[in-house]
Amino acid sequence: MPTYKAPTGDTRFIVNEVLDIESYGNLPGFENATRDMIDAIIEEGGRFASEVFAPLNQVGDQEGCTRNADGSVTTPTGFKEAYAKYREGGWGTLSAPAEFGGQGLPHVLGFVMEEYLATANHALAMYPGLANGAVSAILAKGSPEQHAKYLPKMISGEWLGTMNLTEPHCGTDLGLIRTKAEPQADGSYAISGTKIFISAGENDLVDNIIHLVLAKTPGAPESSKGISLFIVPKVLVNDDGSLGERNAVSCGSIEHKMGIHGNATCVMNYDGAKGWIVGEECKGLAAMFIMMNAARLGVGIQGLGQAEVAYQNAVTYAQERRQGRALTGPAEPDQKADPIFVHPDVRRMLMDAKAFTEGMRALCMWGALQVDLSHKAATEEERQLADDLISLMTPVIKGYGTDMGYATATNMQQIYGGHGYIKEWGMEQFVRDARIAMIYEGANGIQAMDLCGRKLAMNGGRAIQAFFKLVDDECAETGGNETVAAVAERLARANGELKAATMWFMQNAMADRNSLGAGAYAYMTAMGIVSIGLMWLKVAKVAAAKLESGEGNTAFYEAKLVTAKHFALRSMPQAGALRREIEAGGETVMALPVEAFATA
Structure with a gap:
């Protein structure tokens, strides 16, 4: 039976050290987010998800929901009790407005809980998750009477x-x-x-x-x-x-x-x-986009969640399953075979999964911070920048995040070999559950067109130019660490490829809109790589500084540097191939008549 343990240590690292949430303590909603409170929410939230939601994941998959003769629906065994515990614990109130019964804490902490719940039990987590989008729309567009009538009980989870x-x-x-x-x-x-x-x-x-x-x-x-x-x-x-x-x-x-x-x-x-x-x-339509954007960020987190739980179980399996010998000679000569963990191809899949999940977690939390800053930053300029960045990144987090979430879940299933195809191991459920995230709340091709058809040109390209500057500025300061410099060099190169692709769109898309449509998906993928690369550069800088000062868990920070380098060496170069795909235009994509697609 698959298991899940919330990655609380990595979450604390991102929230406290990479994002340094305490440094925003002068802003509304952040004043109560002390280190002690943050750590308590992360630890208790992780425990709740792992102990209450996760054990029901396979139950929900096997039982499903039942529509009764009177039109009512019965959810799987244990769902109602687990949801009641969720509501009693106030987990849905973390980042909701205090005036309607919420705790008014930063969205970052709300996103932490969303990740844990979606990873533990995707299907069950969707019930309160959908309510969040509805609350966002009513909050933004509803009347004071509607606020008073509906929001308190929706935020409390009673409705x-x-x-x-x-x-x-x-x-x-x-x-x-x-x-x-x-x-x-x-x-x-x-x-x-x-x-x-x-x-x-x-x-x-x-x-x-x-x-x-x-x-x-x-x-x-x-x-x-x-x-x-x-x-x-x-x-x-x-x-x-x-x-x-x-x-x-x-x-x-x-x-x-x-x-x-x-x-x-x-x-x-x-x-x-x-x-x-x-x-x-x-x-x-405007109200709908408020709902959709909130939901799209949540779906991006679902992509991360399915990748994370599949990765955790694949790591355990790779340590326990014995097949063959290490290429360099027996790793454990006293055993008949070595754990499959010794094989480079298994390691490749696990390292790719580790690099994606940890990088994506940082990107989601960074995105949540932009949501907060877009409303609460001290100056209008800072609020505008944060709003531009999260508007630009929403289709990337949803599209690239769920593409990679599904690909990662599939690779983790592959590590199990034939056992990954058998229900009792749970891996095939992760793959099936991950697949929907690429489709709903706007299929990923739509996310790509939203990014390239709307977001790039918005306000004269202000958002994408701000993103490019953010990456360039981060690459310019490496602090002298060899690994950090290597990551920055590869990221700068990938960002250059993305800039070139953007310029190609500017020069060609107006004359041939199909070229934009044909290249949009590759562009979204390239931007996803650069975005997670940016997070890994930020992470690498913090890890290098901690190692230099001798603070904290040395092995943890050393692993961060190795994983950052892995992403830089093996994922960032893909940006160049994606640029060349974009520059191929839409000629071959659109050339054949419909009849040519018919089978003989």
């Missing part, structure tokens, strides 16, 4: 929330939605339509679910400019906050899917359900 975007005929192109919202005399709207792929759309964990639903009002434009957003509770909420009658919203069916079986992926039917508009009419 959950969902995002209802997709319909049977429309996924990414939301301008095609058919769900209607008819205005009523009392100021509400009657919502009618069908939504599909609604994660956590119905469940038995809570008494109420606050659905956020995209719909079109009468006479609204047929395009995405005609979309409005509505709050549609499963159970109507009375003026005094108590629950009233059941709304006309129901789960029509549960999807039978490849993975995340423990999460109810529902077809939701709205039959004149009572809803209330969030923000302005026909301005739902």
Whole structure:
């Protein structure tokens, strides 16, 4: 049976030493984030995820969810009790606003908990995870009355929330939605339509679910400019906050899917359900992006989570499984065979996984810090910079993070050989669960187009230029350490390739938009490599300084330097090949007629 132990030591290192969260103590929300509190949250949060959520991961996969005759949904054995413990522990309140019952701590600590829970039990963690996106949208676009009515119980976890975007005929192109919202005399709207792929759309964990639903009002434009957003509770909420009658919203069916079986992926039917508009009419797209961006960062963390848990189990297996001898001679002559850990190809996969998971963890935590700074930094200039950076990095964290999360889970399955294909070992579940993260909240090709089609040109290229400067400045200061200098040299080279690719887009994409589309995915991948490379350079600098001063765990810091060098030598060079792929343009991609794709 697979196991999971939260990587609390690495998390503390990133939060306390690399990001140095205490240095932001003068900013709102950071003043209470002392070293002692940070360490306590990390340790207790890691223990909770490992001991409460993780043991139910295989249970959820094997049992799945059940839709009952009355349309209700029963979650797998133990899920309801585990969620109750999550709510009682206040784990969902960490970074939520204090005025609505949250603890008001930095988003960094909220992201720490998101990682641990998603790694321990992807399907179960999605129930509160989806509510976070709904809370973000209501907080940003809802009225004071909506804030008071819904946010306290959603933040406390007493109620959950969902995002209802997709319909049977429309996924990414939301301008095609058919769900209607008819205005009523009392100021509400009657919502009618069908939504599909609604994660956590119905469940038995809570008494109420606050659905956020995209719909079109009468006479609204047929395009995405005609979309409005509505709050549609499963159970109507009375003026005094108590629950009233059941709304006309129901789960029509549960999807039978490849993975995340423990999460109810529902077809939701709205039959004149009572809803209330969030923000302005026909301005739902902006509210939707608030939900989507929050969710996309969370999905990037899911990619990290599946890679981490698969990696942990593969390390254990590689130490225990004996096959063959080391290429340099028997490592353990008194045994009939050596552990497969001695084989370079096994080591290659494990080192690649270690370099990705630790680098991605740093990138996610750094991204969370940018979320905080975009709202709370001392100056407008600093807030703008942080907002530019996290807007630019969101599709990269989601797209590259989940691509690599899936690839890493698959490589860790490979280490098990035939046993990796057998259910009891748990590796095939990690692969199946990881696959959805590349698809939902905007498939990764869409993330690439968001990055290249929107984010690069935004505000005259201000964000990408800020990113390039950030990398250049970091590479310019190596402190004299040989390994740090080597990492900086490789990162500067990879960043140069990314700059060249950006310039190629500027010179060619307007004349041939297909060249942008054909190269976007490679660009996103290259930017992911440079972004994680930037994190490894930051990590290497801290590790080198600690070793020079003789502080802390020598073996830990030495391992950081070796892993940083591994990423620099074996991953960063890929940026050059990706640039050449981008510069190939879209000619061969788009040349053949549809008929040429038919089989003989």
